[in-house]
Amino acid sequence: MKKLINSPDRVLVEALDGFGAAHGDIVVVDQEHRFVRRRALAADKVALISGGGSGHEPLHIGFVGHGMLDAACPGAVFTSPTPDQMLAAAEAVDAGSGVLFIVKNYEGDVMNFQMAAELAASPARDIQTILIDDDVAVEKSTYSTGRRGVAGTLVVEKIVGAAAEEGHGIDELRQLGERVVRQTRSMGVALTSCTVPAVGAPTFSLGDDEMEMGVGIHGEPGRRRMKLARADAIADEMLGAILGDLDARAGTEVLLLVNGLGGTPAMELYVMLDAARRILTDRRIEVARTLTGPWVTSLDMAGCSITVSVIDQRLRALWDAPVHTAALRWRM
Amino acid sequence: MKKLINSPDRVLVEALDGFGAAHGDIVVVDQEHRFVRRRALAADKVALISGGGSGHEPLHIGFVGHGMLDAACPGAVFTSPTPDQMLAAAEAVDAGSGVLFIVKNYEGDVMNFQMAAELAASPARDIQTILIDDDVAVEKSTYSTGRRGVAGTLVVEKIVGAAAEEGHGIDELRQLGERVVRQTRSMGVALTSCTVPAVGAPTFSLGDDEMEMGVGIHGEPGRRRMKLARADAIADEMLGAILGDLDARAGTEVLLLVNGLGGTPAMELYVMLDAARRILTDRRIEVARTLTGPWVTSLDMAGCSITVSVIDQRLRALWDAPVHTAALRWRM
Numbered sequence: 332m333k334k335l336i337n338s339p340d341r342v343l344v345e346a347l348d349g350f351g352a353a354h355g356d357i358v359v360v361d362q363e364h365r366f367v368r369r370r371a372l373a374a375d376k377v378a379l380i381s382g383g384g385s386g387h388e389p390l391h392i393g394f395v396g397h398g399m400l401d402a403a404c405p406g407a408v409f410t411s412p413t414p415d416q417m418l419a420a421a422e423a424v425d426a427g428s429g430v431l432f433i434v435k436n437y438e439g440d441v442m443n444f445q446m447a448a449e450l451a452a453s454p455a456r457d458i459q460t461i462l463i464d465d466d467v468a469v470e471k472s473t474y475s476t477g478r479r480g481v482a483g484t485l486v487v488e489k490i491v492g493a494a495a496e497e498g499h500g501i502d503e504l505r506q507l508g509e510r511v512v513r514q515t516r517s518m519g520v521a522l523t524s525c526t527v528p529a530v531g532a533p534t535f536s537l538g539d540d541e542m543e544m545g546v547g548i549h550g551e552p553g554r555r556r557m558k559l560a561r562a563d564a565i566a567d568e569m570l571g572a573i574l575g576d577l578d579a580r581a582g583t584e585v586l587l588l589v590n591g592l593g594g595t596p597a598m599e600l601y602v603m604l605d606a607a608r609r610i611l612t613d614r615r616i617e618v619a620r621t622l623t624g625p626w627v628t629s630l631d632m633a634g635c636s637i638t639v640s641v642i643d644q645r646l647r648a649l650w651d652a653p654v655h656t657a658a659l660r661w662r663m
Numbered sequence: 664m665k666k667l668i669n670s671p672d673r674v675l676v677e678a679l680d681g682f683g684a685a686h687g688d689i690v691v692v693d694q695e696h697r698f699v700r701r702r703a704l705a706a707d708k709v710a711l712i713s714g715g716g717s718g719h720e721p722l723h724i725g726f727v728g729h730g731m732l733d734a735a736c737p738g739a740v741f742t743s744p745t746p747d748q749m750l751a752a753a754e755a756v757d758a759g760s761g762v763l764f765i766v767k768n769y770e771g772d773v774m775n776f777q778m779a780a781e782l783a784a785s786p787a788r789d790i791q792t793i794l795i796d797d798d799v800a801v802e803k804s805t806y807s808t809g810r811r812g813v814a815g816t817l818v819v820e821k822i823v824g825a826a827a828e829e830g831h832g833i834d835e836l837r838q839l840g841e842r843v844v845r846q847t848r849s850m851g852v853a854l855t856s857c858t859v860p861a862v863g864a865p866t867f868s869l870g871d872d873e874m875e876m877g878v879g880i881h882g883e884p885g886r887r888r889m890k891l892a893r894a895d896a897i898a899d900e901m902l903g904a905i906l907g908d909l910d911a912r913a914g915t916e917v918l919l920l921v922n923g924l925g926g927t928p929a930m931e932l933y934v935m936l937d938a939a940r941r942i943l944t945d946r947r948i949e950v951a952r953t954l955t956g957p958w959v960t961s962l963d964m965a966g967c968s969i970t971v972s973v974i975d976q977r978l979r980a981l982w983d984a985p986v987h988t989a990a991l992r993w994r995m
C-alpha cells in the first residue's frame with residue numbers, strides 16, 4: 332500500500348486536523364472529531380447535516396459552509412458514522428428551526444441516521460431526512476438495499492443548502508430535496524480499485540485492460556467487467572443508462588457533473604465532459620450548467636462518474652446561489 | 664495504459680474543448696487551441712501570460728481569469744508550447760501596458776518564450792519575463808539547467824496577478840514576481856510514476872515499497888530513491904531541504920502549499936498538511952495561509968509537493984485579494 336499517511340488508525344484524525352487548520356475561517360472541527368460544523372452558524376435556519384464513511388472527500392466535510400451544509404459527520408473510512416456523531420452535530424448546529432439529515436442510501440448510514448433522529452428528536456426539534464439513491468448502475472448492492480447514493484448527493488446538498496439560506500421551512504426543504512433526488516441519476520466507472528488504508532490491499536482486482544462499469548464508490552461491483560474502452564464509448568454507456576431512467580427529453584435543461592473518483596487527473600475529466608456534452612447535445616438536451624472535478628471520490632480509485640440532474644429556472648437559480656465551503660465556492 | 668481518453672493525439676484538444684465549455688463564463692479557448700484567454704479583458708492592465716507543457720492541470724489554464732493570468736499557452740503533454748502560441752496570446756490580450764511572461768525554468772519553455780518575446784516585442788509593446796525555479800530538490804535536471812520551476816508558480820501567478828489588477832506597471836510587477844521567486848521553495852515526492860498518453864507506459868518504475876524523493880513534475884529523477892516512509896518523515900525531509908535554502912527564521916510568516924501530483928486523494932494531502940504544519944510550528948514559523956489540493960499536477964502521478972513562501976503584510980494581502988478562475992476562486 333502506497334499512501335501518504337502515518338498509520339491507518341491515525342489517518343482520519345490527522346486529515347481532519349489538517350482540514351480544520353486549513354479552513355478555520357469556514358469550519359470548526361469538533362475536538363472529539365465527531366463532526367465538522369460551520370464556524371458562523373445562521374440564526375433561524377433549518378440545519379442541514381450530512382455524513383457517511385470517510386474516503387469520499389471533499390464530500391461531506393468540504394461542503395460545510397454558507398450555502399450548503401451546517402455540519403458533516405465523518406465515519407471511519409467507508410464506514411457509517413455512529414448515531415452519537417449525528418446527535419452531537421445536531422446539538423451543535425440546531426438553530427431552533429429543525430434539522431434535516433441528508434443521507435446516502437447505504438444500510439449502515441440509513442440505520443445510524445435513523446437512530447440519531449430518534450435520539451435527537453424532541454417536541455422542540457423536528458428532524459426529517461432526505462434519502463439519496465441516484466446510482467442507476469444496480470438495483471441493490473453490497474451495502475445497500477435499493478440503489479446506492481453517489482455523486483448526486485453534491486447536487487442535493489448544493490440546491491437544498493441554497494434554499495435553506497433563503498429561510499424556507501423544513502417541510503419545504505425536504506420536499507425540494509426529494510424532487511432533486513427524483514430528477515438526478517448517476518453512474519460510475521472504475522479503471523483501478525481503491526485501497527482502504529486499514530486493509531492495505533486493493534478492494535478488488537482489475538486486469539490491465541479491464542474496467543468496472545457501474546462501480547460503486549466503495550468499490551462495490553457494477554453492471555459488468557469489460558475491456559477498457561474509449562472515452563466516447565464509456566460516456567455513451569453511462570449516459571444511456573442514466574437517460575434511460577430519467578425524464579430528460581429534447582429541450583430539457585440539465586446540470587452535468589463529471590466527477591473524478593480520486594486517482595484520475597483533470598485532463599481526463601475534461602475529456603469525459605467533452606464526450607458527455609456532445610452526446611447530450613446530439614439528443615437536444617441543453618447542458619445549462621456543468622461541474623468537473625474530484626468531488627465525490629473513492630480514495631485513490633482511478634475512474635469517474637457522470638451525474639445528470641434535470642433542472643428548471645428555480646433549481647438553476649439555487650445551483651447558482653452563493654456558496655462558500657472548503658471545496659466549492661462561487662459568487663462569494 | 665488506463666486513461667479516460669479517446670486517443671493520445673486527441674486528448675489535449677478534447678480536454679481544452681471540455682474546459683472551454685465548462686468555464687465559458689471565465690475563459691475563451693482559441694479556435695486553434697493555441698491559448699486560453701480571459702473572456703473579460705481588463706483595459707490598461709499589464710497582460711500576464713504563462714504556459715508550458717500540458718499534464719499539470721489546473722496549471723496554467725485553470726488560473727486564467729480575474730486576479731491571475733490573462734492567457735495561458737498549453738503545449739503538448741510535457742512539451743513546451745511553441746513561440747507562435749505565445750505570440751498569438753500576446754496579440755489577443757495585450758492592452759497596451761506591456762506583456763509579462765511567467766515561465767517555469769525548463770530549457771524548452773525558456774527558449775520558446777524568449778523567441779516569442781523577440782517576435783512579439785515592438786516599440787509599442789514592452790515584454791518582460793519572470794523565471795521560476797523554486798524546486799530545491801536538484802540543481803540541474805533532465806530538462807533544465809538550474810533548478811526546475813514547480814508548484815511555486817501558482818504563488819507567483821496569484822500574487823503578481825493580484826498586483827496587476829491594482830494597475831501597477833510592468834517593471835514593478837516583474838520585480839514583485841522576482842521577489843516572490845526568491846522567497847519561495849518547493850520539493851516533491853512520488854509514490855508512483857505518471858504515464859504520458861503518447862508513450863503509453865510509466866515514465867519510470869518504482870518498487871512496491873519505494874518512493875522518489877525530490878521528483879520533478881515530469882517524472883525527472885529526484886535526490887534519491889528510498890523506502891516508503893511515514894507522512895511525518897516525508898514532510899520532515901522535504902521541509903528540511905526547503906528551509907535549509909530559505910531565510911525563514913522563527914517568527915517569519917509563511918504561506919504553505921501542499922500540492923497533490925494528480926493521483927493522490929484529498930485525505931492524504933490533509934495528512935501531509937497536518938504533518939507540515941506541526942513541523943513549521945515547532946520551528947516557530949507562522950503558517951499564515953495554506954492551500955491544499957491538486958494544483959500543479961503530473962498527470963496521474965501519486966505523490967505530493969510542499970511549497971513554502973515567505974510572505975509579509977503586502978504579499979499576504981495580494982494572496983488574499985479576489986481571484987476568479989476555473990480552479991482558484993475566492994472573495995468574488
